[in-house]
Amino acid sequence: MSSEESGHRSLKELKELEGTYAMPTYARFPVRFVKGDGALLWDADGHEYVDFFAGLGVHNAGHCHPAIVSAIQAQVSEFMGSSNLYYSEPGLDLVKRLSESSLGGRVFLANTGTEANECAIKLVRKHAHARGIDRPRIVSLDSGFHGRSMAPLTATPRLAREDLFGPLPRGFDSVARDDPSAFDGVVGADTAAVIIEPIQGEAGVYPIADEVLLAAREACDRSGALLIFDEVQTGMGRTGSLWAYQQTPVVPDVMTAAKALGGGLPVGACVISAQLGEGLSLGDHGSTFAGGPVQIAAAHAALDVLSDPELLDQVISNGEYLRARLSDLDAVTEVRGRGLMIGIKIDDQHDAMAVGRAALREGLVLNVPGERTLRLLPPLTIDRGTIDRGLSVLSSVLG
Numbered sequence: 357m358s359s360e361e362s363g364h365r366s367l368k369e370l371k372e373l374e375g376t377y378a379m380p381t382y383a384r385f386p387v388r389f390v391k392g393d394g395a396l397l398w399d400a401d402g403h404e405y406v407d408f409f410a411g412l413g414v415h416n417a418g419h420c421h422p423a424i425v426s427a428i429q430a431q432v433s434e435f436m437g438s439s440n441l442y443y444s445e446p447g448l449d450l451v452k453r454l455s456e457s458s459l460g461g462r463v464f465l466a467n468t469g470t471e472a473n474e475c476a477i478k479l480v481r482k483h484a485h486a487r488g489i490d491r492p493r494i495v496s497l498d499s500g501f502h503g504r505s506m507a508p509l510t511a512t513p514r515l516a517r518e519d520l521f522g523p524l525p526r527g528f529d530s531v532a533r534d535d536p537s538a539f540d541g542v543v544g545a546d547t548a549a550v551i552i553e554p555i556q557g558e559a560g561v562y563p564i565a566d567e568v569l570l571a572a573r574e575a576c577d578r579s580g581a582l583l584i585f586d587e588v589q590t591g592m593g594r595t596g597s598l599w600a601y602q603q604t605p606v607v608p609d610v611m612t613a614a615k616a617l618g619g620g621l622p623v624g625a626c627v628i629s630a631q632l633g634e635g636l637s638l639g640d641h642g643s644t645f646a647g648g649p650v651q652i653a654a655a656h657a658a659l660d661v662l663s664d665p666e667l668l669d670q671v672i673s674n675g676e677y678l679r680a681r682l683s684d685l686d687a688v689t690e691v692r693g694r695g696l697m698i699g700i701k702i703d704d705q706h707d708a709m710a711v712g713r714a715a716l717r718e719g720l721v722l723n724v725p726g727e728r729t730l731r732l733l734p735p736l737t738i739d740r741g742t743i744d745r746g747l748s749v750l751s752s753v754l755g
């Protein structure tokens with residue numbers, strides 16, 4: 357079936373619209389998906405694809421999971437919300453679930469990962485001011501990613517271009533991701549917090565070594581600073597536990613979540629430990645859309661699916677299987693990650709972007725975060741047969 361027959365505009369027309377009206381901030385692959393089911397996608401011409409990307413780690417429960425779809429449908433036809441000036445049962449139930457499943461303290465709901473981190477940054481700065489620090493500083497890892505609004509951007513040194521977007525907010529430092537001793541020189545009396553992704557996602561899937569996480573924890577404890585884990589990409593079962601920190605020897609004081617949290621709709625959250633009390637107070641922060649019942653209904657359904665211990669066990673075993681099979685491929689020189697958050701390095705005979713494009717033509721969706729790096733974030737509900745299908749495409753493209 358062609359796009360015209362299916363009632364869709366041609367890709368050429370979409371490119372013209374983009375070229376005329378859209379700010380060209382994205383490098384798009386030449387395909388438009390119109391349908392998804394589990395770990396499969398279909399484009400407008402009816403071609404089927406195995407999805408090893410899950411919409412950037414958003415659709416952890418698989419595309420259009422029936423429980424998520426029906427939760428959204430039931431809520432959207434009943435009530436779409438009335439702002440945070442009134443009570444909402446789904447939102448308050450969700451903050452309880454998030455707290456009890458992680459750090460045990462209070463929660464602020466946001467809409468995105470960037471907003472969750474923005475909340476965390478305000479919170480740790482306020483906490484520092486309460487300790488008498490006038491000019492609090494935040495330490496991030498220099499290859500980390502925390503979002504694109506001004507403060508999370510500045511905690512993302514790779515993208516924080518003073519020449520383009522300056523003046524950037526003050527009070528940010530960064531250190532290398534692989535040096536446990538790096539915190540010693542930087543974390544001190546004026547440090548509000550250290551922010552770390554326990555596994556760096558956008559950088560190409562780099563798990564942060566336990567020694568580095570422990571060194572960050574110790575530096576924070578020594579100086580009174582808070583430790584923030586950005587679990588926007590690692591959370592919601594991605595690594596085989598609901599939150600990635602649960603497989604490390606470290607518990608953070610603040611955790612941010614988003615991406616898969618909303619079951620495909622935008623939901624972010626900033627969770628703190630019980631010792632931090634209220635965190636933020638009346639008037640300190642807010643959001644028009646956050647906590648709206650439609651996306652929160654989706655979040656509850658996503659949490660139901662993704663906190664199932666059987667599913668989490670399956671993420672571990674399928675992750676081990678997928679990583680082992682990837683290591684068997686001649687062109688693959690390194691396999692990184694945990695659970696179903698996987699990065700691979702390919703040899704210098706191959707260009708990752710060319711591999712990504714060829715895989716797409718052959719019916720496999722994966723992500724290309726670097727010249728020699730591919731990132732795999734399949735839906736966590738994917739079965740072995742579909743994993744094998746994706747692997748055979750990748751193996752033939754790399755062969």
Ligand SMILES: *Cc1c(COP(=O)(O)O)cnc(C)c1O
Binds near residue numbers: 467468502503557590
């Ligand atoms: C995607 C991502 C963000 C930003 O989330 P948005 O929802 O795009 O704002 C922040 N931190 C990490 C680790 C991410 O992967």
